[in-house]
Amino acid sequence: MQTAKIKSVDGPVVVGRNMSDYKIREMVLVGEQKLIGEVISIEGDLGTIQVYEETEGLKREEDIISTGAPLSVKLGPGMITNIFDGIQRPLETIKARHGSFMPEGIGLISLDEEKLWDVKISVHVGDYLKQGEIFATVPETDIITHKIMVPPGVSGEVVEVAEDGKYNIEKVLLKIKDEIGNIHEVKMYQNWPVRIPRPVSERLPIEKLLVTGQRVFDVFFPIAKGGTTAIPGGFGTGKTMTQHQIAKYCDADIIIYIGCGERGNEMTEVLEDFPKLIDPNTGRALMDRTILIANTSNMPVAAREASIYTGVTMAEYFRDMGYHVALMGDSTSRWAEALREISGRLEEMPAEEGYPAYLPSRIAGFYERAGYVKTLGGDEGSVTLIGAVSPAGGDFSEPVTENTKRFVNVFLALDKELAYSRHYPAINWLNSYSGYIPLLKNYYDNRLDGDLPDLRIKYLDLLHKESKLNEIVMLVGEDVLPDDERLVLEICRVIKVGFLQQNAFNEIDTFVPLEKQFEMLKTIDNLYEKGKEAIKLKVPISIIRNSELYGKVINMKYDIENDNLKEFVSLNNEINDFYDELISKYGDVE
Missing domain, CATH: 2.40.30.20 (Elongation Factor Tu (Ef-tu); domain 3)
Structure with a gap:
């Protein structure tokens, strides 16, 4: 050559x-x-x-x-808790060796090749191993056990095995003799090309909820394990904050957070906050199950384009161990801008707004790597992809948002007016949707004593009705509406303030179990149905809308502890007693 x-x-x-x-x-x-x-x-x-x-x-x-x-990444122990750039170079190691500025030409360093890991091997000479089978374990953190797998494409008889002990990642743990007599040395890590999806045994149906503890997601617009989600929104609407909340509190085993082209100060916040956070699911440090990939807007553009593939390849690797992985891409718009810049320098024919004509296929190729699968080793694992989109000026008709919408099943539209009115998460319930509702029905039925999907439809319809009523109110005022429609306005205010709005700084409200979310919605439904009964008996809306009672329902998110659901019985009894007395009084008058 x-x-x-x-x-x-x-x-x-x-x-x-x-x-x-x-x-x-x-x-x-x-x-x-x-x-x-x-x-x-x-x-x-x-x-x-x-x-x-x-x-x-x-x-x-x-x-x-x-x-x-x-272009490949090295997949093995040492990834969890680490902070990498877009091509898997460890930033803390580079800082220790070279200072605060990354020099050129330092090579493709990735995992620590000197650190010793405590390896426990579970196979013996003479065993037959297939690709993807787990043959050893390494306690990588207090939460995550790293499972060492036979690489894809390698199967055969074990002819040599290392003893249990402390080794670095370059130690040959196994020698496998394949069917044609070739000897394969298996180490603690695998190299894998970032642009090629890792193989699986089969894709399984998506039917489990990714529990986030955020009511607007878990109830109204659920994200499924192995699913795809887009969070589009203009500047200041809370994309990064929303992804932070999901990353902190979702019940995925492993979180991979990619700061893809975002401003340095936003990524700094992630780097400062995450090491201090405690995971509510395990009680341990959140970083013990997290990988951070930082490729900010002032870092090389080409590496920004690669960072998405680096992250999803890592996610697939942990999925192959049988873990459920949630990947946050913040933001795919910056990734698409990197594609646009490189395409422009290549003098390719531009498509809409200067983006390359292959933008849709690249976006599709990324989101297609999500899924709930049966691994080569026989376990079940998943990769859930959650991508933020940053349309300029909040214009959802621009190419990145439009093409992302084609390939994702959950669309969580952030709203500038909600964000500026301090309603967080600022998810617009009129423009958002989730395609996973039918697939998750059995999950909800098995976990909850009641039909949550039906309640969800009822109150989404009510919120759409309220939007139309507000247009009338803005023109002629609320007083002209009949009392049943005024009741809709009042209940929707309770839904918006008491249920959809969630306080990330409140110890009780920052993370809410699904069971409490359901009890909250049932309580609001009880309030609405009792109010409708009173309306039929011509009870004035001013009496039906009891400020003290409505205040208690709105504040139940703060006042009722997450593990004390019996309090909902008392609150519902108070609602029933109040309206039963009204109904009795006005029924006698009738």
């Missing part, structure tokens, strides 16, 4: 000559500094490379060295 040479440099895009023997998606080392790059096109003798580091100082005729492998 001839040595390739740099022909031209345009930002992160480098054109090289003598590259006819190279492969598409091959990782290369560019220039004297050996910058990491990836071949993205080859035409005859010329190859185009996107470089994942700053290209300042590159000169023509410097060498481009082949690695013979695609």
